[in-house]
Amino acid sequence: MLKKGIKNLIIDLGGVLVDFEYKRYIEEFKKIGLANADETLATFYQKDFFKNYEKGLISTKEFRDEIRNQIANQDLQDELIDIAWISILDDIPRYKLDLLLKLREHYMVYLLSNTNPIHWQWVCKFSFPYRGFRVENYFEHIFLSYEMHMLKPDKQIYNTVIETTGIKPEESFLIDDSAENCKMAKSLGFSTYTPKLKENWSFLFEKS
Numbered sequence: 001m002l003k004k005g006i007k008n009l010i011i012d013l014g015g016v017l018v019d020f021e022y023k024r025y026i027e028e029f030k031k032i033g034l035a036n037a038d039e040t041l042a043t044f045y046q047k048d049f050f051k052n053y054e055k056g057l058i059s060t061k062e063f064r065d066e067i068r069n070q071i072a073n074q075d076l077q078d079e080l081i082d083i084a085w086i087s088i089l090d091d092i093p094r095y096k097l098d099l100l101l102k103l104r105e106h107y108m109v110y111l112l113s114n115t116n117p118i119h120w121q122w123v124c125k126f127s128f129p130y131r132g133f134r135v136e137n138y139f140e141h142i143f144l145s146y147e148m149h150m151l152k153p154d155k156q157i158y159n160t161v162i163e164t165t166g167i168k169p170e171e172s173f174l175i176d177d178s179a180e181n182c183k184m185a186k187s188l189g190f191s192t193y194t195p196k197l198k199e200n201w202s203f204l205f206e207k208s
Contacts, residue, residue, distance in 0.1 A: 002204060003191060008172040009103060010161065010190070011139075013113035015177030017092050017100075018123060019198050025088035032080050033071045040070070053116045056146035060117050085118055092127045099202050100138040109138065112161060112174075114145040114152050141165060152176070153184035162188075175201060 014020060029037040044050045049066040052058045058066075064081050068074050103109050113120075128135040135142070143161055150157045162169065169189030176182050182192035195201040 002173055005171055006107070006173045006191065008108045008110065008165070008167045010110045010112045010172060010174045010176075010185075011100075012174075012176040012178075012181070013111060013115055013123070014089070014119075015197065016175050016195060016201070017096055018127060019090035019093070020088055021090045022088065025084075028084040028087040032076060032084050033073055034084075035071075044070075051151065054114050054145050055151055056149050063116070063118075082118055086122050089119060089122060089127075092123070094130065095200070095202065097128070097130045097133070097138070099205070101133065103205065104138070104140075108140045108165070108167070110141050110143065110161065110165065111139045112143045112152070112157070112176075116146055120144060120146070152178065152181040155184060155188070158185055158188050158190070175204075 011017065026037045026041060029041060034040055049058065049063065053060075053063040064078055067081050067085070068076050100109060124135050128138065141164065143157075143164075145151050145157070148157060148160060150160070152158075158169075161167070169185075172190050174182060174185045174190045174192045175195065176185070176192065177195060177197075179194050182194050185192050193201065193204060
């Protein structure tokens, strides 16, 4: 449960709202020819091309070309790359969308996500539309790494959120699936919570 005085919620996307499906992700990359997909995919997130895509420093075309290089198949179609790349994303459970709408009645709710254009466009089209609501209806402001050209846990991404919104860290609560991201936010004065995979974290807002 939240401590008293919290006015602002900063919520992550992947692993917090959108569930991950790693097994399906591995299988889809195997289908398009990625050797040792389980091991190779685990290293993608440390590679410069992936970080640069999530920071908006390379285009979607350049990202797809790098995937072709990783698979050693220059003829691989864009559509097949996108299907494999998106396959890690599960839907947003409807109870979480209902919760976001309810939380907006009591808090300023912000989204802060390390993400990329392919994933973001997919969730906007398929995950957030619900009961006539669209992604912009759930949040006061949306902060995306590829638009900001910076990634969590870089201190500057949090400072940009603070400067843009005028929020006070001591009145703000971050929900993020990365302990490292939460650690940096804590150092700046935020309260934080790191949910486990597919955890229902709605209990945080139950009254004591």
